[in-house]
Amino acid sequence: xxxxxxxxxxxxxxxxxxxxxxxxxxxxxxxxxxxxxxxxxxxxxxxxxxxxxxxxxxxxxxxxxxxxxxxxxxxxxxxxxxxxxxxxxxxxxxxxxxxxxxxxxxxxxxxxxxxxxxxxxxxxxxxxxxxxxxxxxxxxxxxxxxxxxxxxxxxxxxxxxxxxxxxxxxxxxxxxxxxxxxxxxxxxxxxxxxxxxxxxxxxxxxxxxxxxxxxxxxxxxxxxxxxxx
Numbered sequence: 001x002x003x004x005x006x007x008x009x010x011x012x013x014x015x016x017x018x019x020x021x022x023x024x025x026x027x028x029x030x031x032x033x034x035x036x037x038x039x040x041x042x043x044x045x046x047x048x049x050x051x052x053x054x055x056x057x058x059x060x061x062x063x064x065x066x067x068x069x070x071x072x073x074x075x076x077x078x079x080x081x082x083x084x085x086x087x088x089x090x091x092x093x094x095x096x097x098x099x100x101x102x103x104x105x106x107x108x109x110x111x112x113x114x115x116x117x118x119x120x121x122x123x124x125x126x127x128x129x130x131x132x133x134x135x136x137x138x139x140x141x142x143x144x145x146x147x148x149x150x151x152x153x154x155x156x157x158x159x160x161x162x163x164x165x166x167x168x169x170x171x172x173x174x175x176x177x178x179x180x181x182x183x184x185x186x187x188x189x190x191x192x193x194x195x196x197x198x199x200x201x202x203x204x205x206x207x208x209x210x211x212x213x214x215x216x217x218x219x220x221x222x223x224x225x226x227x228x229x
Contacts (some may be wrong), residue, residue: 002217002226009215010226014197019170019177020114021163022144024124025060027200027220028107028184029134031126032060034100038092042084043069046077056204063125063157088096089127096133103138106224111143113227122148123166123179125156146170158188163195178214180223187213198223 006178027207035160050069058064058072071161073224077084095101120143126130128149135141146169153161161187167174178195179190182205190197196214199205200223210216217223 006215006217007226007229010198012108013058013214014117014227016116017176017196019119019121019167019172020180021123021166021170021177021195023110023186024131024182025126026202026204027104027180028111028122029101029103029131031096031101032056032204035060035092038088038095039066041091042087045087046079047188048073048075048077053084054199054200057208058145061184061205061208063183072102074085074183080149093127093130093133096130099137101134101137103134103140104220106220108138108140108229109142110129110220110224111140113224115143119170119172120144121148121166121170123148123152123162125150125162127151156201157183158185158192160189160191160193163193165190167193184208 022028025035035051036050036055043050058068066084066133070190111120115123122131122144126149130139131147135144143225148162148166152165155161164174167177170177174194177195179195180200181187181190181197182200182202187197187199187210191212199210199213199216200220201216201218217226
């Protein structure tokens with residue numbers, strides 16, 4: 001449960017902001033294991049298996065991606081990174097359409113509570129069509145009127161582009177928005193965009209240092225509880 005000081009700081013932040021910019025994977029949707037499965041399925045075709053624990057840190061939080069994996073393990077693959085990414089996108093989209101990927105139990109409640117007083121936008125490194133498939137399967141697409149995906153910014157997190165674009169779509173200055181994230185690359189992007197960032201911890205980011213975050217909550221449920229207090 002969040003400390004009273006965290007609740008007070010949260011509500012002070014909410015009072016001075018007009019909009020919330022939300023990450024998607026790992027924050028609203030339990031999709032990170034499926035990103036891992038998709039990348040691993042592709043890499044295994046070329047004789048390399050991804051280490052799951054390393055993936056959570058190096059790929060999911062730091063955003064090192066394919067290039068980082070190839071460099072760390074000195075891989076000599078008979079395929080270029082662009083082709084690997086293309087193959088991964090196809091596998092992951094299959095998961096999104098199938099209905100296998102679910103929203104976290106408290107995601108709907110959080111969105112409904114926030115949207116009572118704040119404009120909402122999703123700003124994610126996934127393709128918008130994949131996000132929409134997951135939300136449609138969860139019957140929650142109506143909760144998120146603005147969805148920015150991978151195609152919405154020239155540079156991905158930790159660059160600030162997608163957050164700046166989200167603020168523009170929301171009709172707000174960056175300083176009038178706050179970011180909800182679960183990854184270090186998202187925190188760094190928010191800092192560069194000039195937006196306060198709230199980090200939600202989960203089972204995959206427990207050991208990551210999120211120094212610089214405006215607030216850190218130990219879970220999505222903890223954050224929702226503080227919202228409603």
